[in-house]
Amino acid sequence: MLKAAAAAALLGLAAIGARAQAKPRVIPITARKFTYEPDVVTLKQSEPVIFRLTSEDVVMGFSVPDFGIRGTIIPGQATDVALTPAKTGEFTFLCDVFCGTGHEEMNGTLRVVA
Amino acid sequence: MKPSGLSRREFMKLAGLGGVVLVSGCATGPGATGAVAESEFYFVQLSDPHWGFEGPDINPDAKVTLKKAVAAVNAMSPQPDFVVFTGDLTHTTDDPKERRRRMAEFRDIASALKVKDVHFMPGEHDASLDNGKAFKEFFGATHYTFDHKGVHFITIDNVSDPMASIGEEQLRWLAADLAAQPKDARIVVLTHRPLFDLYPQWDWATRDGAQAIALLQTHDNVTVFYGHIHQENHFMTGNIAHHSAKGLMFALPAPASQPKRLPIPWDASAPYKGLGWRDIEAETTPVHYAITELPVA
Numbered sequence: 001m002l003k004a005a006a007a008a009a010l011l012g013l014a015a016i017g018a019r020a021q022a023k024p025r026v027i028p029i030t031a032r033k034f035t036y037e038p039d040v041v042t043l044k045q046s047e048p049v050i051f052r053l054t055s056e057d058v059v060m061g062f063s064v065p066d067f068g069i070r071g072t073i074i075p076g077q078a079t080d081v082a083l084t085p086a087k088t089g090e091f092t093f094l095c096d097v098f099c100g101t102g103h104e105e106m107n108g109t110l111r112v113v114a
Numbered sequence: 115m116k117p118s119g120l121s122r123r124e125f126m127k128l129a130g131l132g133g134v135v136l137v138s139g140c141a142t143g144p145g146a147t148g149a150v151a152e153s154e155f156y157f158v159q160l161s162d163p164h165w166g167f168e169g170p171d172i173n174p175d176a177k178v179t180l181k182k183a184v185a186a187v188n189a190m191s192p193q194p195d196f197v198v199f200t201g202d203l204t205h206t207t208d209d210p211k212e213r214r215r216r217m218a219e220f221r222d223i224a225s226a227l228k229v230k231d232v233h234f235m236p237g238e239h240d241a242s243l244d245n246g247k248a249f250k251e252f253f254g255a256t257h258y259t260f261d262h263k264g265v266h267f268i269t270i271d272n273v274s275d276p277m278a279s280i281g282e283e284q285l286r287w288l289a290a291d292l293a294a295q296p297k298d299a300r301i302v303v304l305t306h307r308p309l310f311d312l313y314p315q316w317d318w319a320t321r322d323g324a325q326a327i328a329l330l331q332t333h334d335n336v337t338v339f340y341g342h343i344h345q346e347n348h349f350m351t352g353n354i355a356h357h358s359a360k361g362l363m364f365a366l367p368a369p370a371s372q373p374k375r376l377p378i379p380w381d382a383s384a385p386y387k388g389l390g391w392r393d394i395e396a397e398t399t400p401v402h403y404a405i406t407e408l409p410v411a
Contacts, residue, residue, distance in 0.1 A: 059276070065314035066315070072277070094317060096278065096314075097276050098242035101206055103206075107374075
């Protein structure tokens with residue numbers, strides 16, 4: 001009986017904790033030969049976000065080397081990549097899956113502000 | 115012809131021939147590979163000819179640059195023992211027929227080299243859109259080894275996977291090949307992309323390159339020659355020296371020197387500036403590779 005009460009209390013605390021945590025902002029980004037839409041994304045430092053990535057044509061990549069995150073984007077399905085940026089500044093995101101003639105120019109900018 | 119008693123590099127330095135920059139500092143060590151006959155020799159590295167590229171502002175001589183480089187190599191005396199092309203033989207195209215047409219033209223131009231021992235490897239422009247299919251039709255395997263006068267050469271393919279990975283299968287092959295080499299074997303790795311994280315923000319890296327370096331690190335005398343970044347770069351990971359080559363179609367900016375990785379425009383006052391090729395003299399005692407950078411024209 002006591003055990004059950006303690007477990008219920010713990011579950012309640014966990015639920016309160018979850019509510020207290022900010023829900024990540026979802027940022028849709030569409031990739032197509034050879035651009036991202038949008039290609040400039042502004043975030044707040046320490047703001048948890050999820051990049052919801054889709055491709056309109058071929059397999060693409062989405063990589064932000066400065067934060068050590070990446071995802072492979074398969075046409076027809078969404079790929080989620082999570083980030084909570086710890087530092088401010090401007091950072092490059094790029095396609096790291098060779099996708100054709102304009103691959104080298106396929107990139108964008110992540111702006112993280114205080 | 116060089117006088118006897120001088121290495122080719124010493125002769126060229128004394129005679130003021132050709133060399134733009136002399137770069138030393140590769141692997142060092144006893145290089146006592148024992149049973150295999152050793153002697154000094156030199157080979158030529160040509161890289162990133164991007165045959166099929168069009169961009170008058172970047173290279174108005176795109177149709178003749180590779181031919182000029184071939185003529186320059188043919189003018190060398192003595193001739194190199196062999197020539198290596200470290201990838202991006204052709205500029206990429208989404209059209210498989212056009213890709214093969216460019217490869218056929220490239221092969222015809224390269225066949226004019228007097229030296230007939232020529233080793234090819236793919237770059238991502240050649241191989242990433244069809245996993246190396248067209249390259250193999252024209253040039254054979256994308257990763258392989260060969261031995262020359264006591265040096266073991268290993269060609270690593272880090273481009274046939276469009277995700278820039280070497281892959282588990284090739285890494286196992288590499289491990290098995292290295293296991294058969296003495297610890298002090300003279301080993302030269304030829305590849306296209308940098309095996310280390312040179313600047314991932316511009317895709318100048320190999321995703322699983324650290325695994326290859328960890329395997330190579332177990333040997334004392336390993337040197338890597340690569341292409342991809344269209345400029346000289348010299349970098350050490352542990353005891354392994356990595357040397358990138360200039361390209362033969364357009365130059366690229368230094369890593370992180372500007373926001374975008376865009377080709378450097380042609381300078382009409384200094385044609386072919388930033389383009390070039392190199393000869394590499396393999397010296398035995400100590401194990402050393404003397405690099406001489408040479409202009410296209």
